[in-house]
Amino acid sequence: MAATEPTIDRDSFGRVIAVESLKGGVGKTTITANIGGYLALSGARVLLVDLDPQGNLEDDLGYADDERNDQGESLAKALMFGGKVDGIKNVRENLDVWTGGSALHNVTAVLSSKMGSDAKTAKLALAKILAPVVDDYDFIFLDCPPGDGVLQLAALAAARWVLVPTRTGAKDIKGVAKVAERIDQVLDVNRAIDLLGVVLFAVGTASERKDGTVVMKNAERDARADLDAMFGVGEEGGIGREIVFTQSIRHSEAVASQSGRAGLLVHELDERAKQEAKAGIAWWKIRSGELKNKQLTSATAGSVADDLQTIAQEINDRLLEAESRMLARNRQTEETPVDEPAEVEPAGVEPTPVAEVAAPPAPAPSQPKTPRRSAAASVEEDEAGYLALERKETRLREGQIGELTAHARRLNKAKTGPAPRITENTLIRVAIDLLLSRVDELQGTTEADLRRSVGL
Ligand SMILES: Nc1ncnc2c1ncn2[C@@H]1O[C@H](COP(=O)(O)OP(=O)(O)OP(=O)(O)O)[C@@H](O)[C@H]1O
Ligand SMILES: [Mg+2]
Numbered sequence: 001m002a003a004t005e006p007t008i009d010r011d012s013f014g015r016v017i018a019v020e021s022l023k024g025g026v027g028k029t030t031i032t033a034n035i036g037g038y039l040a041l042s043g044a045r046v047l048l049v050d051l052d053p054q055g056n057l058e059d060d061l062g063y064a065d066d067e068r069n070d071q072g073e074s075l076a077k078a079l080m081f082g083g084k085v086d087g088i089k090n091v092r093e094n095l096d097v098w099t100g101g102s103a104l105h106n107v108t109a110v111l112s113s114k115m116g117s118d119a120k121t122a123k124l125a126l127a128k129i130l131a132p133v134v135d136d137y138d139f140i141f142l143d144c145p146p147g148d149g150v151l152q153l154a155a156l157a158a159a160r161w162v163l164v165p166t167r168t169g170a171k172d173i174k175g176v177a178k179v180a181e182r183i184d185q186v187l188d189v190n191r192a193i194d195l196l197g198v199v200l201f202a203v204g205t206a207s208e209r210k211d212g213t214v215v216m217k218n219a220e221r222d223a224r225a226d227l228d229a230m231f232g233v234g235e236e237g238g239i240g241r242e243i244v245f246t247q248s249i250r251h252s253e254a255v256a257s258q259s260g261r262a263g264l265l266v267h268e269l270d271e272r273a274k275q276e277a278k279a280g281i282a283w284w285k286i287r288s289g290e291l292k293n294k295q296l297t298s299a300t301a302g303s304v305a306d307d308l309q310t311i312a313q314e315i316n317d318r319l320l321e322a323e324s325r326m327l328a329r330n331r332q333t334e335e336t337p338v339d340e341p342a343e344v345e346p347a348g349v350e351p352t353p354v355a356e357v358a359a360p361p362a363p364a365p366s367q368p369k370t371p372r373r374s375a376a377a378s379v380e381e382d383e384a385g386y387l388a389l390e391r392k393e394t395r396l397r398e399g400q401i402g403e404l405t406a407h408a409r410r411l412n413k414a415k416t417g418p419a420p421r422i423t424e425n426t427l428i429r430v431a432i433d434l435l436l437s438r439v440d441e442l443q444g445t446t447e448a449d450l451r452r453s454v455g456l
Contacts, residue, residue: 008127010160010192012134015319017141017196018159022182023175024146027165027201027249030256031311032143033060037265038312040095044138047087049075050100051126051155052145053108057100061091062263071101078129079107079154085129092265100143104151111150122150123189127158148182157186161196163315168200168223177230195239196318198227199311200248220248225412229405229423247310254298267305273297404428 019028032048040046050057055071058064066088074086075098087098107125114122126142134140142155156162164179166172176198183193203220224244232238259269276297404424411422435454443453 008124008131008189010190013127013130013158013160013192014323015137015139015161016130016134016159017139017161017163017315018144018152018155019141019163019165020144020152020155020179020182021164021166021175022146022148022178023166023172026146026167026172027199028146029056029060029143030201030249031163031165031199031308032141033057034265034267034308035312035315036095036139036141037061037092038267038309039139039316040092041267042312043094045094045136047096047098047133047137047140049098049126049130049140049142049155051075051104051142051151052100053102053104054145055099055101055104057097057143059260059263060265061097063088063091063097063099064263066091069099069101070103072099072103073101074098075100076103076107079104079125080110082128084132096137104145108149108151111154115150120189123153123157123186126154127190130158148178152182153186156183156193157190159190160192161194161319163196163199165199165201166223167202168219170222170226173223173226173230176227194322195231195243196315197242198244200224200244202251203248205250222409225409225421228421229408229425232423232425234420235423235425245311245314247307247314249307249311250300250304252298252300252304255301255304258298258301266301266308269297270301270305273299273301 019032021028029050029052032050036046036048048057048061050072053072058069063069068086068088070086077083078085085098087096089096091097111122111125130140142159144152144155162179162183164176166176180195183195186193200220200223227244228234231243233241233243255266255269258264259266262269262272264272273296401424404427408422408424408427438454441454442450444450
């Protein structure tokens, strides 16, 4: 007998965000901990779910030795058998965690075998246990393990939004397209999922010169251009909004390692640096042995903290914008007379003025919980906003797309003023118009004939 798929009321899932990438070491955990930390500091109620058997979130938040840290035991049990998760409450003010760790290895085995017999129920394992608590939080971040396993599918099946961090290398950028493919695999159980955006992680700020070019800065610029082209930003049939976050996270190994060792979020590390400065602790005193066993906190902590804070603000802004759009559409749907066909709109919740992201250390007062959206458009009937993105799988000859990319880049580099970006698709449109302008010359019955007739 086929098992019944759990029914998930999606109306309250509007701020469940999966931080997902197929690649490892791209900043998923750093972003989950620090962005969650900022939003909590601003007065929003935040839950972080560590779905990674590595359990790395404990390092960023410093609860590794907390007796309530069960290495994912409670979360694993709930994912396999249902029930309530015993997480750590108030790991910081307003910030709760469902801890991850080695116990989650068992979940992968159990859910993978379930995928064969009852894939929908397996995918919905996390959504089902989140459902009773989603109303308790303003934001829920899901820290995914790297790779393409069943835990990532469970996260995507629970999420309203997907946040994809990436480094700037060409291979990293290609990996982002793979996340979009993974989203397709949960559309059977989650039609409301959409991309919140892509965050560039560990971006070099130095302008290293090589052959007369500024290598580091070019890396970020090229990554942005490639991602915009991937999602058709600014193009007809594209995603219709910005995808890459304006702010990127700068590279700093010193900050990363000090934050992990101390179990402090980056803004807390920055606070420590300020205290040290106040106390007159300087590097020369440590070097000279005047202050023994001291390590000076990196002065870059302040800049990295600023990057993370700006991204937290951008996330909040994007959510508010999407929610206002949906609210306006829902109102329009409600006002549409029944005999007129109503446009089916993506799922959403009412916008809430949650969390103007405050600069530490002065947290903003707690904000009201996101109210439920109008029941006018049920999530189950809605199309995923993500599907609005037209797929451009034109069958081009091998090597053609590479040539087009190179020419698009060359033309963009030659630009002297602000103008819409030239992409591969821009060139394809020009090529088609060129052909249409000479269509009368086309003769023949094979591709070779057609080419010859126009002099190719
Ligand atoms: N601003 C930064 N610059 C350079 N490295 C950083 C920065 N912030 C964090 N790191 C380090 O980069 C590494 C990867 O970060 P993180 O653990 O957040 O990535 P992840 O995507 O969660 O990795 P995984 O896929 O293994 O879970 C970690 O060692 C982290 O300490
Ligand atoms: Mg991680």
